[in-house]
């Protein structure tokens with residue numbers, strides 16, 4: 429059973445396979461995106477969020493913010509790059525970028541978190557809206573990234589009975605939580621991924637919300653799609669009813 433901590437709602441877990449007994453405890457996840465929030469970037473976070481078992485960054489966050497969370501909470505931090513690539517620090521000598529220390533880059537990867545048993549997959553960046561390269565992608569490039577994840581997804585399906593639990597992206601899927609302009613239009617390939625592989629949750633960023641009444645989560649087929657901007661605390665309880 430999943431539930432959103434801030435909204436207090438819950439829904440059934442999507443896994444077809446029985447969960448091992450040790451995986452049936454609720455899991456609390458802190459998801460962050462796009463903007464430093466002083467309620468999170470605070471020395472009191474450890475005492476206020478001592479139930480958090482994992483941090484998920486959905487892009488466009490400075491490396492120092494993710495590194496702070498890794499250090500302050502002492503829990504696994506998984507992230508994807510946003511289109512502005514703020515997560516990268518460039519080596520002053522070589523100019524090469526490196527990931528935030530203590531954090532795992534989910535770029536086109538499928539990873540089972542050892543401490544919680546959750547299976548995460550990640551896709552970075554936004555639609556291409558200016559120039560070439562960087563973390564801006566055409567649909568075919570995002571589809572290629574999805575293709576790179578297929579072997580591990582299939583292996584999870586065979587071994588664990590499910591493809592994955594959480595898809596983490598910066599951009600939203602097409603037609604869900606997205607906008608009409610080129611930079612903020614969702615990816616059709618991500619929407620296809622959700623229909624095909626049915627993660628329980630899709631967490632994304634990139635769409636800034638300034639009105640508390642704006643819709644930030646929607647059901648898309650079997651998937652709960654959540655814009656985490658600027659943060660969401662989610663509670664996972666995979667005990668099946």
Ligand SMILES: [Fe+2]
Nearest residue numbers: 488510511634
């Ligand atoms: Fe963005």
